[in-house]
Amino acid sequence: MNWSVLDWHEIGQAVVDTVTMSGFSLLFTIVLGLPLGVAMFLTAKGRLMPQSGLYALLSLVVNFLRSVPFVILLILMIPLTVWLIGTSIGVAGAVPPLVAAAAPFYARLVENVLREVDHGVVEACLAMGARRRQIVLFALLPEALPGLLAAATVTGVALVSYSAMAGAIGGGGLGDLAIRYGYQRFEIEVMVVTVALMVLLVQLLQWAGDRLVLHFSRR
Amino acid sequence: MIRIENISKTYPGRDAARALDSISLQVGRGEIFGVIGRSGAGKSTLIRCLNLLERPDSGRIFLEDEALTALSPRQLPDVRRRIGMVFQHFNLLQSKTVAQNVAFPLTLAGNRDKAAVRRRVAELLDLVGLSALGDRYPASLSGGQKQRVGIARALANKPRVLLSDEATSALDPQTTQSILDLLLDINRRLGLTIVLITHEMSVIRSLCDRVAVLERGQIVESGPVTDVFLHPRHAVTRSLLAESGQPDERELARLAGRASGPLLRLTFVGEKTYAPLLSQTSRETGLEFNILQGSIGRIKDTPYGQLLIEAVAGGDALPALQAALTRRNIHHEVIA
Numbered sequence: 379m380n381w382s383v384l385d386w387h388e389i390g391q392a393v394v395d396t397v398t399m400s401g402f403s404l405l406f407t408i409v410l411g412l413p414l415g416v417a418m419f420l421t422a423k424g425r426l427m428p429q430s431g432l433y434a435l436l437s438l439v440v441n442f443l444r445s446v447p448f449v450i451l452l453i454l455m456i457p458l459t460v461w462l463i464g465t466s467i468g469v470a471g472a473v474p475p476l477v478a479a480a481a482p483f484y485a486r487l488v489e490n491v492l493r494e495v496d497h498g499v500v501e502a503c504l505a506m507g508a509r510r511r512q513i514v515l516f517a518l519l520p521e522a523l524p525g526l527l528a529a530a531t532v533t534g535v536a537l538v539s540y541s542a543m544a545g546a547i548g549g550g551g552l553g554d555l556a557i558r559y560g561y562q563r564f565e566i567e568v569m570v571v572t573v574a575l576m577v578l579l580v581q582l583l584q585w586a587g588d589r590l591v592l593h594f595s596r597r
Numbered sequence: 598m599i600r601i602e603n604i605s606k607t608y609p610g611r612d613a614a615r616a617l618d619s620i621s622l623q624v625g626r627g628e629i630f631g632v633i634g635r636s637g638a639g640k641s642t643l644i645r646c647l648n649l650l651e652r653p654d655s656g657r658i659f660l661e662d663e664a665l666t667a668l669s670p671r672q673l674p675d676v677r678r679r680i681g682m683v684f685q686h687f688n689l690l691q692s693k694t695v696a697q698n699v700a701f702p703l704t705l706a707g708n709r710d711k712a713a714v715r716r717r718v719a720e721l722l723d724l725v726g727l728s729a730l731g732d733r734y735p736a737s738l739s740g741g742q743k744q745r746v747g748i749a750r751a752l753a754n755k756p757r758v759l760l761s762d763e764a765t766s767a768l769d770p771q772t773t774q775s776i777l778d779l780l781l782d783i784n785r786r787l788g789l790t791i792v793l794i795t796h797e798m799s800v801i802r803s804l805c806d807r808v809a810v811l812e813r814g815q816i817v818e819s820g821p822v823t824d825v826f827l828h829p830r831h832a833v834t835r836s837l838l839a840e841s842g843q844p845d846e847r848e849l850a851r852l853a854g855r856a857s858g859p860l861l862r863l864t865f866v867g868e869k870t871y872a873p874l875l876s877q878t879s880r881e882t883g884l885e886f887n888i889l890q891g892s893i894g895r896i897k898d899t900p901y902g903q904l905l906i907e908a909v910a911g912g913d914a915l916p917a918l919q920a921a922l923t924r925r926n927i928h929h930e931v932i933a
Contacts, residue, residue, distance in 0.1 A: 496686075496688065498684060498686055498688035499688050499689075499690060501650060501688065502684060502688035502689075503705075505648055505650060505680070505682040505760075506677065506678070506701065506702040506705055507673075507675060507676075507678035507702070507705060508705045516704070520690070520692040521691060523692060594692075596691050596692055596735075596736055
């Protein structure tokens with residue numbers, strides 16, 4: 379192999395792009411997915427605000443977005459992306475489809491994490507005269523924090539690999555590099571380095587996530 | 598203090614049996630009231646109705662003459678702050694320290710004065726004997742310590758009533774006793790009314806003033822603990838007592854079959870328990886007695902004794918014996 383063909387400057391830029399894409403996507407995923415997950419948890423049968431109609435609707439939207447293959451979602455989202463941020467290419471253009479794919483995924487994870495919180499705790503809060511908003515903010519979310527962080531880590535890892543796919547329609551980042559140089563130009567070296575960097579990125583993310591979960595675990 | 602009028606509750610979907618079937622009862626100020634029953638008798642539903650964690654289908658519940666059942670969901674949180682509750686499985690917030698758990702109901706009630714909250718928490722932890730553990734997380738505590746935190750938390754907003762939902766059922770016997778002692782201490786020091794449910798007769802005996810026996814959603818027997826304990830009328834009460842060592846019907850029948858003379862059950866309550874009444878009776882009547890079975894102890898603060906005796910004599914000696922017992926004010930039943 380001839381490692382001298384590598385353009386380290388371009389690779390460095392690709393790393394920055396991937397981190398930016400996944401980072402912003404994760405941020406917006408949590409901003410949208412967390413309330414959605416909480417809403418699904420609360421409206422489910424036997425919970426604090428049972429609303430079977432609303433629950434069914436939310437659940438349907440989440441399932442729909444999760445079942446559309448990401449490549450198709452990328453294309454379907456183009457008009458919306460253009461409307462939202464003016465372009466569908468580049469790092470910014472990749473964020474809306476990434477969020478559209480990851481937010482429902484995270485919301486479902488949030489719902490499951492909240493279900494794991496002992497119902498006795500909710501009951502104790504009710505008995506203490508807590509209002510629903512107080513139960514969610516001061517009891518459910520703090521109790522579920524380690525689980526929510528673990529779910530965010532899983533989602534973040536998924537976003538790193540999805541962001542590589544977003545490169546396919548000109549999103550930039552490591553995936554874009556791997557496809558254009560490594561695949562289309564048969565520069566195996568680029569392929570090896572970009573994949574190695576992706577692995578490293580995912581490892582780092584998982585390690586940081588695990589540390590955070592451990593830090594907030596009181597069991 | 599608490600008045601329950603005719604409450605009923607049926608869970609949808611389950612078989613026709615009602616969880617609660619026209620229950621009425623009253624609990625006085627400062628009283629410790631116990632509800633005992635087997636699992637599935639409806640006691641958990643009953644206590645959860647008292648702070649409307651469960652809403653009865655019909656009937657009314659009053660706390661200090663305020664009809665709780667007439668309150669809207671918006672008004673419930675305020676009234677619930679006047680009712681503390683402790684749970685079998687403690688239900689502490691794992692993500693908060695002991696002190697934060699105790700402070701939690703105070704912050705829920707809108708206490709913004711941090712220094713006052715800290716003072717109140719210190720006071721409560723001192724009351725339950727956990728002053729040194731304020732910064733620990735619940736996961737590192739023993740069951741008894743967790744229940745102490747639960748009790749401190751329940752008392753934080755100075756409730757008028759404390760509800761105890763099988764508070765000692767998940768604890769070992771020694772820890773159970775220490776928690777019962779704590780509840781009794783709180784009842785006396787703060788004059789706090791306590792309603793508790795349990796399936797253990799020993800809890801009723803060491804803590805309660807009055808008791809109701811629940812079976813299939815109905816109160817089958819109720820009254821002062823000494824009465825219910827020493828003169829159970831309902832079969833369910835008797836079988837609950839048999840589990841805590843009192844002789845049941847089968848045992849009595851076996852003893853009656855073996856006895857040659859009259860068989861009597863004598864009951865002493867209060868100071869009489871410690872007087873030599875049986876030997877006096879023996880001297881007076883010239884009869885000899887055989888003690889077949891008996892227990893002497895205390896029900897809460899009241900000493901009691903209950904003896905099953907056989908008079909070594911024929912049946913014709915019975916009237917004289919009964920007269921002698923009556924003269925000494927000894928409650929007696931002729932078994933055979």
